[in-house]
Amino acid sequence: MQALQSAVARGYVWHVSGVIAAEKFLALEDKFAERYDIGLSRWQRCRQRRQGAAGVRFFAYPEQGTTRFLWWLLFTEGESTAFQQEHGRRKASDRKGRLFWGAEFELVQLPTQNGKVSWSWRMTRERVQEWQDEIQAAIRTTRDDDAIKAVMARLVRLPGFKGVRQQVFELHRFAKDDWGRIRRKAKSWEPPARPGYVRFRSDETVPxxxxxxxxxxxxxxxxxxxxxxxxxxxxxxxxxxxxxxxxxxxxxxxxxxxxxxxxxxxxxxxxxxxxxxxxxxxxxxxxxxxxxxxxxxxxxxxxxxxxxxLQAKAVPVLKGTAEAIQAVRVVDQAKEKESEPVKEHRLSWEERRTGRFPGSGTNVVHRKKPNRDELY
Structure with a gap:
């Protein structure tokens, strides 16, 4: 989501998107590579844009809980075959042409304190309404407070983009008002904090x-x-x-x-x-x-x-036979290690103080608090 946001902010405002099955995804990627040369490096795209040609980028991410991919083809203003062949293109800055992440998030321009605008993700109107319905149903479960706590715990774990954080704050206020109206005799309840800010990361890709x-x-x-x-x-x-x-x-x-x-x-x-x-x-x-x-x-x-x-290891093939070879995709196969069962050992205070650790065949288990990145 952060990579898409950065690309649109850098001028890749025209887009075509869709959903495709996993078994057809590689063919789609090859088609775009043949037509628009999506495999160019960052500097090659920059050189093309300076020469007046449109830059083209391709993004994809597996849809949660399915075997399908969400994909987006983004391109900038300029001379490009994408304008001729992609008739369903839309502009992200138009209200009817916004870029969506499934049916949950949309990319919009929001005002800043200095009077300018910035790109950010926020939940769609339908998704916000679903959250309000869940909050109302949880508050009306008067036997205990576990229902509303579970809903709020999920709400805090949403990605902390600017638009999402504003919507979460509004949902917290909605929950507080509804709680005071329905649960008058119950003790006062304060919603938890808003989601943490999204930290900027460089683009991380997987074959x-x-x-x-x-x-x-x-x-x-x-x-x-x-x-x-x-x-x-x-x-x-x-x-x-x-x-x-x-x-x-x-x-x-x-x-x-x-x-x-x-x-x-x-x-x-x-x-x-x-x-x-x-x-x-x-x-x-x-x-x-x-x-x-x-x-x-x-x-x-x-x-x-x-x-x-070149980004993955080769899969073994059959020698000296003419049997069918399954199209096993490029994968990183870990080497099999034959060893004794791994033991777990928690260090005592004396071992931590003196620095003496158990020998081989033992994994040292430390109990640590997870950081914020591990929670999302």
């Missing part, structure tokens, strides 16, 4: 193929544990193998995702080429000569696929 893989096998979209390999992906991603390569003696896959698997297979060689200052076009021609039509793709899409392939 899209890794997130898609985790969603398709039923895991959380982000995590450090290895992806379960015992479950198979949908048949749509399966790639039947064809003839073997005479140099590598490995089956050559075919289909929509063939180039992805081959790029993972040749990741080390591609890194060597990049160290030797090979251009992307030279690397693509080398792969085209080695594997054929799988790499007969536009250069921008090839560059984006190479970038994603």
């Amino acid at each position: 899209a193929a890794q997130v898609v893989q985790r969603l398709l096998v039923g895991q959380t979209p982000f995590g450090t544990e290895p992806v379960g390999s015992e479950r198979e992906l949908p048949e749509e991603g399966a790639m039947p193998a064809v003839n073997e390569n005479s140099q590598t003696e490995l089956p050559i896959p075919r289909g929509r995702d063939a180039s992805r698997v081959l790029l993972i297979r040749e990741a080390e060689q591609i890194r060597t080429f990049m160290t030797e200052r090979w251009s992307y076009e030279s690397i693509r021609l080398w792969l085209l000569d080695r594997y054929g039509a799988a790499f007969d793709i536009p250069l921008p899409a090839f560059r984006e696929r190479v970038r994603r392939a």
Whole structure:
């Protein structure tokens, strides 16, 4: 949300957005990479904007509780094919063209103390009404105060953008007034504090193929544990193998995702080429000569696929067989460690004072208070 807010504040006011299933997301990303070259670096986008061309950025985030992605294609004023091909574009500064995060938040311009305006997220009108209904229902549960406390605890954990904080303050006032009107004989009740401020962070990205893989096998979209390999992906991603390569003696896959698997297979060689200052076009021609039509793709899409392939480790492939190779997405697989069961030991005061810690095979458990970033 903070990355989208920063992009719109820097001039990326035109946008197209939507929701897409996880199994179709990578194809959508490749289409945008081919059309609009979304894989450019920050400095390349800056150079293009100075030359009069429009800057284009692509954002996506998994929708909570589903296997779908929320996605946004943002672009600035200037010469761009996006204005010709994206007919459903809207401008974030227009009232009817606001940028939404699902059905819960919207990006708006709010006045500041110095008379100017700034971009910030706030809840939609429908979402605020839902919060008011929850508060009223909780206050009318007169047997105990656990219901209203639970609602207020969830309210405080909302992201602390300026617009959201103002709405939370108004909901606190609404709850206090309704409490005094319904629970007159009960003791006075004060709502908790407002959400904490959002701290600015640099953009943190995760390879899209890794997130898609985790969603398709039923895991959380982000995590450090290895992806379960015992479950198979949908048949749509399966790639039947064809003839073997005479140099590598490995089956050559075919289909929509063939180039992805081959790029993972040749990741080390591609890194060597990049160290030797090979251009992307030279690397693509080398792969085209080695594997054929799988790499007969536009250069921008090839560059984006190479970038994603180099960010993850290769998945083992079958040797000397022509069996079907499942389209296992690029994942970071943790190395399996065979060790004895890990023991937990809480340090005594004497051990903490003298600095003597237990030996190997023991994890030291510290009880600490979580910081604010861990709560959101």
